[in-house]
Amino acid sequence: MSESQSRFIEDLDAQSTGVPVRVSLSRQTLLKRLADVVCLPESRINAFERAVTADLLVEMLSEAGVEDRARVAKRLSHLTEVPNSLVRRLIIDEVRVARALIEECETLNDSDLSYCARNGGHEHRMLLAARKNLAPILTEILIEQQDVRVIEVILKNTRASLSQMAVEAVVVLSQSQPQLIPLIIKRPEIRPSSAYVMFWWADAEVRRVILSRFAVNREVMQDAASDVFAMAADEGWQDALSRKALQFIERRQRNRAALARSPFDSLDAAIDEAARKGMTRHLAEEISYLAGIKPSTGAKMLRDRGGEPLAVLCKATGLPKASLRGLWQALRRPSQMADGSVHPELEHVLITFDVLATDRAQTVLRYWNWSLSSALSATLIRTLSKGEEVDLDGLTVPERAAMLAFAQDLKA
Template sequence: MTASPSAFGAQPAPPVFRARHALLKRLADVVCLPSSRVNAFERAMTADLLVDMLREAEPEERMKVARRLANLTEIPASLVRLLLRDRVEIAEALLAHAQALSDSDLMDCVRTTGLEHRRLVALRRGVSEVVSEALVEFGESAVISCLLQNDLAKLSNAALEVIVALTRDEAQLAPMLLRRPELRPAHAYVLFWWADADARRTILQRFAVSREVLQDAAGDIFSLAAQENWQDPLARKALQFIERRQRNRAAIDKSPFDSLEAAVAAAQTGLTRETAEEISYLSGLKPMTGAKIFTDPGGEPLAILCKATGLPKAAIRALWRALRRPETDQTGALHPGLERVLVTYDMIAVDRAQTVLRYWNWSLSSALTPALVKAIREGDEDGAGEYSIPQRAAMLALAKEFRR
């Protein structure tokens, strides 16, 4: 008696259902017919039947159907949803080639599949703002890298804010983000606080813009505000951002120092909290902004502060010394950190330095309402949409400080 193959451990070959293969092909043919040959109801009915068969079909059969449908200008939604949720190699046939996929189709794929599916979506031509927002929700570096490098993708303001926040822990995203045309100063000035030296230089070169247009447009408004004794806080805050003068002359009358230069000189023996606050007030800054500048590990904000307020380059060395930072390396040469800060001072114009400094002051202090502080402490960055641009900037830049 001859033993059966299964007796030796071999599995019987799966049955070949020729009728199934033929039927799947014919159903796909009907779905692919032009509208002149089949109406919408007939196409939908055929698609429903095809979906029911594909659920139990072999992967190779689903792949053939996906490839067949990829070139259609209109694909039945039920088929799209099934195939986009399938294994990556099957979904890729549509994600890489089908132009007929709607934002709804793509968002369903993004939210019901995995990282590799989302990466393929991020690589598609013409990814819309709403799809980009869905992609960045997951915080996946591999996906966001593809999205940022996709020149035909469009990024919404909300998506940009999520990515800016992610760059704090995913530094490799920063250079790609800084190349995006959608990025605005509001995003870049926040990213600056945790960016590396190269990214900071890029931010200052690209986003440290002049306020000359604003100054020309609002030049006659200052006298009107003065006539009203600066009683309107909304206009006062905006005009403080626009005005040419950086130093706070009124603060000198209340300060123990005769000038900003005198306060900086006094700090060389050791920067106390009181002296730091006085330097901030005399520079036209709130103490919180000054504290952020003085505690920044890179030091470039010191260059911005000195250039914006008209302090000489020697003031950078004085503040560097006041912060007990090394001025030379082991060989006696200028310390690389101090050298980088001095170069920053030379590369930026006064008006542009003032723009950066005032934006920091605007976003890191004036925008801190009680509701914002509460949101920062609770880590409610997802609810940032209800806040203004400077408030959201403050939320991003100060989130770690408020969580300590």
């Protein structure tokens, strides 16, 4: 019997008795050679030969050391096509093994990367989140894990693409994780619907960004629907769906019908009354009706901690700055400092009023009213008040906005 055969039999005996087997040069060499075979170009090896070799290599890797596995992963990371069995074996291995594949292998498909996202650990997901050209399906899976550090890396990754569902998931999470707000607001994928609802828990700086970047005008919609108003009027405004849409589009903000029923001569007069006597529930409802919004929307705006919604309300309804000061006074908010200067909070709201254009303010106000009142059905209110789980995927965009904005108020 030759020396090599004797050594082979000794190794088999050692395995059967549980004695550690020495890592032989032959094993390391064979691992390298099999990896070389897998890496051969298509002109040298067909798909079946590559697959069989990959299967054998996977079997050997299950007993190989970390350094050997890392060397194989590094070798495979430069392939244009890595056998699936090898990818699945190595991509969720220890991070020092998987790193080369996750960071350097550009030809991995979304299925393999999704497998890593679901079955890998925190460090694997951190590497995936920083990967170039991260597909929307991958960002969705990673964000579903609600690992805040991973989400932060994704949001900072300019080469990652976010789906609308991923954006909305981050917006929801930002209620409890405010550090995500400055990152998500910079993403090109975020839409006005998400920005308008995130407004309610964002800080002053982000609110300023939302009002300047997402407060769009409605000129194109108004031109497109200019003749539809007459059609709807001829039909007696019987179609509820078109009526709501036209209310969002139209130029006039104040409610003439509410004014005809009001004890006040104008919206300005109602605010003056509130400034003199203080804001009451009756006055808040009257101001809301005259401003063309629902009382629930008005209550949300008047209760807001920052005060910017008051600037939006006044600018959208054509009120002067004096009325904004009147609302501020009606809510008993501080207007002056000890030295007689304007209180910083009021000054910030007055600046917001100055920089907002009327039409853009109307867009924001009407979206809030649309989502926070029309979309907030009785069923959704009961669900939220009872603390039941809500299926976000089954809701429309305005319903999701209403659910998020009013959830805390309804549970309080």
